[in-house]
Amino acid sequence: MSDGVTRRDFVKVGSAGVALGLATSTLPGQAPGDEKLRCAFVGVGGRGGGLLQAVLGLEGVDIVAVCDTTPANLNRAREAIEQKQGRRPAGFGGAYDYRQMLGSDKVDCCVIATPCDWHGRMYHDALVAGKPFYGEKPIAITAKECKLLRATREQHPNVVAQIGFQWGAHQGRADAIRRVKGGEIGELIEGRFCRHNGWGSLGRWFNDRKRSGDWMLEQAVHEFNLLWWVTGEHPLSAYTLGRTNVVEPQNAKRDITDFYATILEYPKGLVVHYAHGWISPPNFGGMETKFIGTKGGLDVLGASLMLQGEKDPRPGEGAGGDTAEHLRNFFDAVRANDPKAVNCGIENGLQASYVGLMIRKSLDEKRKVTFEEMLEDDTPMPEPPEA
Ligand SMILES: NC(=O)c1ccc[n+]([C@@H]2O[C@H](COP(=O)([O-])OP(=O)(O)OC[C@H]3O[C@@H](n4cnc5c(N)ncnc54)[C@H](O)[C@@H]3O)[C@@H](O)[C@H]2O)c1
Numbered sequence: 001m002s003d004g005v006t007r008r009d010f011v012k013v014g015s016a017g018v019a020l021g022l023a024t025s026t027l028p029g030q031a032p033g034d035e036k037l038r039c040a041f042v043g044v045g046g047r048g049g050g051l052l053q054a055v056l057g058l059e060g061v062d063i064v065a066v067c068d069t070t071p072a073n074l075n076r077a078r079e080a081i082e083q084k085q086g087r088r089p090a091g092f093g094g095a096y097d098y099r100q101m102l103g104s105d106k107v108d109c110c111v112i113a114t115p116c117d118w119h120g121r122m123y124h125d126a127l128v129a130g131k132p133f134y135g136e137k138p139i140a141i142t143a144k145e146c147k148l149l150r151a152t153r154e155q156h157p158n159v160v161a162q163i164g165f166q167w168g169a170h171q172g173r174a175d176a177i178r179r180v181k182g183g184e185i186g187e188l189i190e191g192r193f194c195r196h197n198g199w200g201s202l203g204r205w206f207n208d209r210k211r212s213g214d215w216m217l218e219q220a221v222h223e224f225n226l227l228w229w230v231t232g233e234h235p236l237s238a239y240t241l242g243r244t245n246v247v248e249p250q251n252a253k254r255d256i257t258d259f260y261a262t263i264l265e266y267p268k269g270l271v272v273h274y275a276h277g278w279i280s281p282p283n284f285g286g287m288e289t290k291f292i293g294t295k296g297g298l299d300v301l302g303a304s305l306m307l308q309g310e311k312d313p314r315p316g317e318g319a320g321g322d323t324a325e326h327l328r329n330f331f332d333a334v335r336a337n338d339p340k341a342v343n344c345g346i347e348n349g350l351q352a353s354y355v356g357l358m359i360r361k362s363l364d365e366k367r368k369v370t371f372e373e374m375l376e377d378d379t380p381m382p383e384p385p386e387a
Pocket of ligand 1: 042043044045046047048049067068069070073094095096098113114115116118136137138164165166218219
């Protein structure tokens with residue numbers, strides 16, 4: 001590849017690793033006539049555990065295997081599945097055992113919810129193995145991974161892949177956005193975005209930028225996917241300022257950003273401003289996800305339009321929807337074998353990570369950073385903590 005990223009960078013496997021495609025002899029077989037999708041879970045911590053409960057509530061899906069490197073999480077998940085399904089799923093505890101699920105013909109699809117530094121590697125491997133996957137956001141935390149994933153996607157265009165942007169499952173929101181694209185609020189002038197958390201330090205890998213990517217990748221990609229959804233364009237540049245070492249100043253190992261504010265310059269004069277912080281006293285938290293146009297505004301999370309001169313909002317039409325519907329949409333796309341049927345595919349993942357990467361680079365270098373400069377960034381791809 002011309003960009004200096006080689007596939008070998010990604011697929012190299014340490015001593016505990018296994019080759020992609022190993023048979024999973026411990027997986028249960030499927031009874032003849034049983035047309036349930038056989039799903040494997042990789043990563044069943046906080047988020048993966050929630051996804052697991054949601055999948056257990058869906059019809060037509062059997063969870064046949066679980067892989068997690070934390071024994072307590074692995075056991076808890078297997079027990080929950082056994083209780084609900086009446087059959088204990090296969091369990092795997094190695095850092096590279098996920099490759100056995102990807103290579104097994106007894107697994108139809110995977111749900112992946114590991115820490116962010118694993119995503120690019122796991123999603124790349126899933127594409128290469130041709131295994132449909134629902135993968136948590138962000139799709140990647142370096143520009144190099146994004147470039148490799150784009151190239152891999154081009155070679156494997158038919159693999160169904162849903163990125164965990166569950167806000168994309170809301171049909172009322174989709175309708176409101178369709179109407180904005182049709183011109184109902186006029187030309188877009190301004191994006192007013194913010195997210196203010198007051199949860200304090202989350203600890204663990206979240207505190208380590210190498211593993212999480214920092215908040216503009218780990219968390220704010222949800223908002224950046226909304227930006228992509230509404231505009232269909234990436235920012236031309238970002239200019240960002242921020243602060244670290246405020247939330248937990250005594251913790252020298254915590255190197256993530258406690259507050260930043262950024263200005264994103266889009267084509268045709270659209271300016272989006274976004275502030276993201278973890279330093280909010282009680283009742284000061286919250287979010288705003290709005291666009292202002294020449295004829296009105298769009299409240300993206302509120303799924304409604306407000307036109308100049310009117311008193312009441314115009315709600316988008318269609319059912320609501322969040323994580324369960326996002327998962328259901330993924331399984332429907334797997335059944336239909338249609339990679340275009342997902343709410344939020346690989347392109348959503350890449351476009352959202354691009355914005356986070358521009359912001360992070362701009363913050364670090366205290367200057368305006370262009371889209372092209374972001375893509376050329378040579379931050380190394382994450383090294384997995386265990387190999
Ligand atoms: N979509 C959302 O709203 C949402 C919400 C929360 C978290 N997330 C994302 O979900 C992901 C997981 O977050 P979390 O809060 O559940 O973290 P977590 O630490 O609670 O869980 C991660 C799990 O992955 C396991 N794991 C780590 N490496 C593994 C490997 N190589 N193979 C198998 N298992 C492995 C860990 O043992 C742990 O059980 C993150 O990327 C996060 O950004 C998304």
